[in-house]
Amino acid sequence: MKGGAAPADPGPVAIICGGGTFPFTVADALIRQGRRVVLFPLSGFADEQAASRYPHYRAHVGQMGRFLRIARREGCRDVVFIGTLVRPAIRELRLDWTTLRLMPRIARIYYGGDDRLISGVGRIFEDFGFRMLGAHEVAPEILVPEGPLGSHSPSPADEADIAQGLAVLRATGDFDIGQAVVVSKNHVLALEAAEGTDGMLERVAALRAAGRIRAPAGQGVLVKAPKPNQDRRFDLPSIGPKTIEGVRRAGLAGIAVVAGETIIAEPQAIVEAADRAGLFVVGIRNSQAVGS
Amino acid sequence: MKGGAAPADPGPVAIICGGGTFPFTVADALIRQGRRVVLFPLSGFADEQAASRYPHYRAHVGQMGRFLRIARREGCRDVVFIGTLVRPAIRELRLDWTTLRLMPRIARIYYGGDDRLISGVGRIFEDFGFRMLGAHEVAPEILVPEGPLGSHSPSPADEADIAQGLAVLRATGDFDIGQAVVVSKNHVLALEAAEGTDGMLERVAALRAAGRIRAPAGQGVLVKAPKPNQDRRFDLPSIGPKTIEGVRRAGLAGIAVVAGETIIAEPQAIVEAADRAGLFVVGIRNSQAVGS
Numbered sequence: 001m002k003g004g005a006a007p008a009d010p011g012p013v014a015i016i017c018g019g020g021t022f023p024f025t026v027a028d029a030l031i032r033q034g035r036r037v038v039l040f041p042l043s044g045f046a047d048e049q050a051a052s053r054y055p056h057y058r059a060h061v062g063q064m065g066r067f068l069r070i071a072r073r074e075g076c077r078d079v080v081f082i083g084t085l086v087r088p089a090i091r092e093l094r095l096d097w098t099t100l101r102l103m104p105r106i107a108r109i110y111y112g113g114d115d116r117l118i119s120g121v122g123r124i125f126e127d128f129g130f131r132m133l134g135a136h137e138v139a140p141e142i143l144v145p146e147g148p149l150g151s152h153s154p155s156p157a158d159e160a161d162i163a164q165g166l167a168v169l170r171a172t173g174d175f176d177i178g179q180a181v182v183v184s185k186n187h188v189l190a191l192e193a194a195e196g197t198d199g200m201l202e203r204v205a206a207l208r209a210a211g212r213i214r215a216p217a218g219q220g221v222l223v224k225a226p227k228p229n230q231d232r233r234f235d236l237p238s239i240g241p242k243t244i245e246g247v248r249r250a251g252l253a254g255i256a257v258v259a260g261e262t263i264i265a266e267p268q269a270i271v272e273a274a275d276r277a278g279l280f281v282v283g284i285r286n287s288q289a290v291g292s
Numbered sequence: 293m294k295g296g297a298a299p300a301d302p303g304p305v306a307i308i309c310g311g312g313t314f315p316f317t318v319a320d321a322l323i324r325q326g327r328r329v330v331l332f333p334l335s336g337f338a339d340e341q342a343a344s345r346y347p348h349y350r351a352h353v354g355q356m357g358r359f360l361r362i363a364r365r366e367g368c369r370d371v372v373f374i375g376t377l378v379r380p381a382i383r384e385l386r387l388d389w390t391t392l393r394l395m396p397r398i399a400r401i402y403y404g405g406d407d408r409l410i411s412g413v414g415r416i417f418e419d420f421g422f423r424m425l426g427a428h429e430v431a432p433e434i435l436v437p438e439g440p441l442g443s444h445s446p447s448p449a450d451e452a453d454i455a456q457g458l459a460v461l462r463a464t465g466d467f468d469i470g471q472a473v474v475v476s477k478n479h480v481l482a483l484e485a486a487e488g489t490d491g492m493l494e495r496v497a498a499l500r501a502a503g504r505i506r507a508p509a510g511q512g513v514l515v516k517a518p519k520p521n522q523d524r525r526f527d528l529p530s531i532g533p534k535t536i537e538g539v540r541r542a543g544l545a546g547i548a549v550v551a552g553e554t555i556i557a558e559p560q561a562i563v564e565a566a567d568r569a570g571l572f573v574v575g576i577r578n579s580q581a582v583g584s
Contacts (some may be wrong), residue, residue: 188469189486
């Protein structure tokens with residue numbers, strides 16, 4: 001094929017895997033597209049059993065040198081970083097030599113907000129010649145589509161709560177806080193920060209159990225949206241079956257997320273669980289959303 | 293004294309008492325100023341034993357008619373409404389006739405945010421000829437003064453967290469959310485909504501215990517500020533010994549509140565507890581603050 005027009009083999013995609021099922025959803029999507037993948041399940045975060053179904057190399061968060069060496073040897077140029085990663089304490093990391101040399105830079109990133117952590121790490125990979133891709137770029141089928149996902153739709157009152165939630169997220173977007181808020185009858189019940197979406201939903205359930213929420217069960221919406229300046233390659237909001245369960249326990253009416261900018265895990269399980277619980281799950285248009 | 297210049301007796305101040313010690317702090321301050329007081333401890337919320345030391349009439353939240361009748365008979369013109377009041381379920385209220393007639397109006401207020409609830413109720417009292425006074429107007433000595441309250445002061449890093457916290461509260465102020473935020477090393481750890489300040493601090497303590505907060509203990513600040521459009525007659529942020537205990541458990545460095553716009557319960561107990569725990573409590577200038 002010398003001198004021909006065939007594209008060079010782009011090589012396998014290196015998938016650095018945090019927790020949850022998203023890394024494998026992305027891996028499967030890439031394989032369906034005919035790309036090869038090499039997984040780097042992060043010890044203590046990733047599901048190593050699930051990772052063992054793919055070509056993979058275990059890695060610790062602090063082993064940048066090991067990753068670079070193996071990823072180059074495997075011919076990877078594209079890197080996807082996906083999955084949950086509860087921020088580890090620096091003392092718990094096993095730092096290799098390359099990582100140690102990068103420490104002054106990592107430390108500066110580390111003590112910034114989540115956005116800075118994630119896009120800062122991304123820039124380090126790029127300095128080493130890799131191309132960071134967003135999971136949504138390599139596997140757009142993992143994104144929430146526009147419109148209701150199951151058989152329920154938001155009521156006009158829910159629509160008002162959704163608009164209020166988006167306005168709140170727009171206002172807090174500059175501060176690298178959370179990506180989620182719970183609004184019921186125009187009243188903000190909870191705003192996510194370090195506790196994460198699941199923690200926030202548990203809190204709403206506890207407040208309701210304690211009689212501290214006025215509106216009756218079956219009202220209120222969980223609204224999630226990317227931050228205005230979020231680097232969508234590294235960190236998109238996501239929902240999974242656990243989100244549905246949290247919303248059900250919190251006694252809300254449903255979930256609104258930004259279509260095309262929210263990763264959905266196990267869509268079939270989500271739709272079934274939402275339908276069973278009488279909840280709506282709706283992908284709203286970008287133009288209504290934060291950061292567009 | 294007919295025709296003389298002596299001011300008319302303004303009558304006693306009616307103090308509608310919610311929970312906590314603030315109602316009695318305000319009552320004592322008024323008595324020291326030579327004003328008479330009549331307390332209306334709200335059943336289920338107010339400390340009735342403490343109220344029994346003053347002229348008082350028990351009342352239920354829903355007994356507007358009873359309040360109006362007694363307050364007029366006692367010659368009250370000024371009303372102060374103070375103390376915590378977890379929003380009761382409407383079905384738990386014992387509504388009297390006057391209240392029932394006001395219900396359409398109360399219901400509209402009730403399903404708004406906290407601001408609307410509180411200032412809406414204030415307007416109803418004013419329509420009946422009373423003058424609503426803020427606790428800070430009748431007893432300015434219950435407000436946090438400017439500067440550090442105990443023997444500790446914020447570090448430059450704490451000052452940066454305070455500035456960040458105020459910026460976050462300014463951004464969320466339009467939404468009738470919380471009045472408090474926890475910031476540590478420029479990272480927003482928690483933002484208050486329906487759970488209240490104590491609930492938010494418990495959450496930060498739990499996140500720290502679970503290893504989900506990066507910054508070591510002894511860093512981070514609780515920042516409280518009035519909302520930009522808050523009616524300061526009805527609802528000022530407050531701190532008490534419980535706040536100190538919550539901040540200590542959350543592993544923070546201290547508390548920043550707006551001087552002159554924050555009510556302090558049991559200042560001596562606060563200063564002693566803060567000094568013992570190595571925490572700062574600082575009243576910051578209005579010009580640095582939200583809503584000024």
